[in-house]
Amino acid sequence: MTYEERIQAALDKMPNDVAWDIDKRISDWLSGDGHKSDDPYIYQQVRFAENAAKQYEEVDA
Template sequence: MTPIEKLNQISHLLPTHALQDIDKRMSDWLASGGKDDDPYMYQQLQYAENIVAVLNSNLVLAIERRLHMIEKHKFYVNRFTVGRYQVYLALEDSESQTSLTKVVDLTDDSITYRESESVCEADSRSIDDEYLAVAAKYLKQIAEQGR
């Protein structure tokens, strides 16, 4: 299969401006007497495949970030701990990676807001009993409000 045929197979995955640029380069090469199986043509195909790979990896990162958003009733700790250690209980689901989400700071028993990017999920088995007691108080209040 020639580089042009392979490019046609992935062309729908490329941004329009990138596809136009690659098409122009390949057309110019052929117009100047080059062949469709010259190394230059494979180089242009490799460039296109690299663009697709980067776009796919960015999509995977976006999906992974989406999967790591704050979820109601789960525990979190600061992703980057500077200063004192903090533990949070989410009171709502986050709407996006950067939206502020209502949480309880279990270390000082207060309501605050955090972004999903700023926290990591914590296993409840690794959280101190004193913080779990604060969480239980809020979960009880939520349960009573739901009745």
């Protein structure tokens, strides 16, 4: 699963304002010179999104 697929799956499981914040951070990072979608920063955001999604799933359960 690619970073993009993983982050999308996680973003679908959380409130819009949280998803928007993560998406904005990634978009801002990618708009910088030389930043790529497989940079360690993107992986950090993927992990954050996945962990946040788990927390929201537990609250909803």
